Amino acid sequence: EVQLVESGGGLFQPGGSLRLSCAASGFTFNNHWMSWVRQAPGKGLEWVANIHQDGSEKHYVDSVEGRFTISRDNAKNSLYLQMNSLRADDTAVYYCALVGIVGATTFDYWGQGTLVTVSS
Amino acid sequence: EIVMTQSPATLSVSPGERATLSCRASQSVSNNLAWYQQKPGQAPRLLIYGASTRAPGIPARFSGSGSGTEFTLTISSLQSEDFAVYFCQKYNNWPLTFGGGTKVEIK
Numbered sequence: 001e002v003q004l005v006e007s008g009g010g011l012f013q014p015g016g017s018l019r020l021s022c023a024a025s026g027f028t029f030n031n032h033w034m035s036w037v038r039q040a041p042g043k044g045l046e047w048v049a050n051i052h053q054d055g056s057e058k059h060y061v062d063s064v065e066g067r068f069t070i071s072r073d074n075a076k077n078s079l080y081l082q083m084n085s086l087r088a089d090d091t092a093v094y095y096c097a098l099v100g101i102v103g104a105t106t107f108d109y110w111g112q113g114t115l116v117t118v119s120s
Numbered sequence: 121e122i123v124m125t126q127s128p129a130t131l132s133v134s135p136g137e138r139a140t141l142s143c144r145a146s147q148s149v150s151n152n153l154a155w156y157q158q159k160p161g162q163a164p165r166l167l168i169y170g171a172s173t174r175a176p177g178i179p180a181r182f183s184g185s186g187s188g189t190e191f192t193l194t195i196s197s198l199q200s201e202d203f204a205v206y207f208c209q210k211y212n213n214w215p216l217t218f219g220g221g222t223k224v225e226i227k
Contacts, residue, residue, distance in 0.1 A: 044207065044218055044219070044220045044221045045156075045158075045164065045207055045209075045218040045221075046218065047209075047215060047216040047217065047218065050216070059214045059215070061215050062121075062215070095163055095164075102166070102169050102173075102175060102176075104152070104154065104169045104170060104211060105152075105211035105216065106154045106166055106169045106209065106211060107154075107156070107164070107166060107209075108166050108175070109166075110163035110164055110165070111163065112163060113163060
């Protein structure tokens with residue numbers, strides 16, 4: 001059974017930093033792209049970043065480019081999101097997602113999410 | 121950037137009735153279109169990919185159609201567990217983008 005468990009959320013100050021983690025199990029982690037997707041309170045879904053199986057290719061939404069860094073540790077079956085220069089509009093539930101089980105760049109399995117609140 | 125627009129924002133339907141949800145892309149995405157369902161307090165769930173292929177374990181009452189810029193998700197006979205928010209997502213190129221969602225509520 002695929003399991004994705006996010007951690008690292010909480011209350012953070014504008015301009016601050018944090019690192020989200022996602023522990024993966026139930027599938028061959030190093031065979032798949034992985035993603036972060038976020039959802040602001042009461043709003044829709046926004047893709048944040050994707051990372052290739054071996055970490056060699058990464059893509060970001062424009063609004064986080066240069067501030068956020070996606071990474072992975074295949075030996076630990078873990079996905080990360082380093083978030084710097086936080087802004088109030090980064091406040092959201094952040095989901096870790098497994099990409100491409102069905103052969104497309106879709107978010108096929110999701111974690112339960114971790115809430116990041118950016119406020120002074 | 122390709123913008124995805126969903127309509128209507130809210131759809132009121134009685135149980136057992138048919139629901140038709142629309143998703144429009146500002147440029148062609150071919151058939152690189154997925155649909156997700158999200159219930160309150162839960163993560164989204166993949167329903168449809170490739171515009172019309174059901175994901176594993178998705179009931180046959182869910183069907184997708186369309187290509188290019190116009191797409192439809194149809195729920196043939198709404199069950200109580202189908203009242204939720206539905207999002208479309210295009211994946212033909214970067215950035216990956218979602219529509220704003222359609223809330224299907226009980227009439």
